[in-house]
Amino acid sequence: MKRLHLVASITAILALLSLDTQQVKAITIFTSRTDWNTAVSKSNTFSEDFESFTSDTEFRTTPVDVGEFTLMQVGNNTLFRNLIEVSPFEFNDNNGTNHASVFTDFGATKVDLSLNTPVFGWGADFFAANDGEGLNLDLVLDIGGVLDTIPVTVNDGFFGFVTNRVEDIRKVTFVSRTNNSGGEGFGLDNVTGAISQGRTIPEPASGLGLLAFGALGFGSLLKSKQQYKVRAKV
Numbered sequence: 244m245k246r247l248h249l250v251a252s253i254t255a256i257l258a259l260l261s262l263d264t265q266q267v268k269a270i271t272i273f274t275s276r277t278d279w280n281t282a283v284s285k286s287n288t289f290s291e292d293f294e295s296f297t298s299d300t301e302f303r304t305t306p307v308d309v310g311e312f313t314l315m316q317v318g319n320n321t322l323f324r325n326l327i328e329v330s331p332f333e334f335n336d337n338n339g340t341n342h343a344s345v346f347t348d349f350g351a352t353k354v355d356l357s358l359n360t361p362v363f364g365w366g367a368d369f370f371a372a373n374d375g376e377g378l379n380l381d382l383v384l385d386i387g388g389v390l391d392t393i394p395v396t397v398n399d400g401f402f403g404f405v406t407n408r409v410e411d412i413r414k415v416t417f418v419s420r421t422n423n424s425g426g427e428g429f430g431l432d433n434v435t436g437a438i439s440q441g442r443t444i445p446e447p448a449s450g451l452g453l454l455a456f457g458a459l460g461f462g463s464l465l466k467s468k469q470q471y472k473v474r475a476k477v
Contacts, residue, residue, distance in 0.1 A: 269407040270382070270391055273366060276401040276435075283364045283405060283437035290435045293327050293341040301326035302354075311359055311436065314343060317416075318352030324428055325354060336371035337430035348426040349376050349419035356434075361385040361411035364437030366403020370430035373398045377420030378427055382406070385413040385439075394420060403435070411439040 273279040280288075289311040300307055303325045306315040316325040324346035328337070334344060347353050358365075372378045378395040382404070390410050395402050406412065419427050 270393065271405045272393065272396065273403045273405070274397055274401060276366065276368075276403070279364065279366050279401070279403045279405070279435075286364070286437045287440065288364075288435060288437050290433060292433050293343065296327050296329055296341055299326050299328055306357075309434075312434070313355075313357045313359075315355050315357065316352060317355055318348065320346060320348060320352040320426075325352075334428065334430070336374075336428065338368065338370065338432060340432065342370075342430045342432040343434075344428070345417055345431050346426055346428045347376070347378065347417050347419045349422040349424075352426070353419075354417040356415045356417070358413055358415075358436065361413050361439040362436040363407075363411055363439050364403065364405040365412060365415055365435070366401060367434040368400065368430075368432045369395060369397055369402050370399050370432070372402070372427070372429040374429075375419075375425045375427040376423045378429065379418050379420045380404075381414075381416035381418055382412050383414035383416060385411040392418075405437070 271282065273282065291309055291311060293309070295310075302314040303316045303321055306313045307327060309327070314325075314327070324334075324344045326344055327341065328334075328344045329341050330339075332344075337344070345354050369378075372395045380393050380395060382390045382393065384390050390406065390412065393404060
């Protein structure tokens, strides 16, 4: 019976750990800016519309500091797009105002949007984001590594995400989804982020401590009961 209780306790703790692991990768997708704003309403946010730029500024070979983030191409395309564009525009995938004109090519060219401050929510207006190879976002953690890769599900309009309250995002990387040999060009504007501020919900590793503590505590309880029975027989 004691062993059954111990097994049940450990099973319950493992179930909690499994829940923690699932929560780490919990990402909510938004295609409505209003809904995204509501989801992050209690946090500090920033927004960038590129209107401070007065001339075309490329980030093909040199990173461009936009304020809250930096844009930088990674790859071998040195002649095409990947610049902050002001009027007159070469391409029509925009809303008629300053924007980032972005190009990705499967396995060859991607673009990093590196954030000065980690965020748990991010979004932007996309224009013609799925007319070629399609677009994915790699969500790079503040602690390193990719939390997840999510497809941009809109062609024109707002697309954003909010992670759970455990993981913070330091970089969003734009990558092509499929290899169609044509790349993916799109406009990006009104970039917004919800800034992380010392969120302290424990990560799954802390659950291991809980498991050890629970197992030790239960073992100590069994030992105490056994000692009590020995003394009672004397």
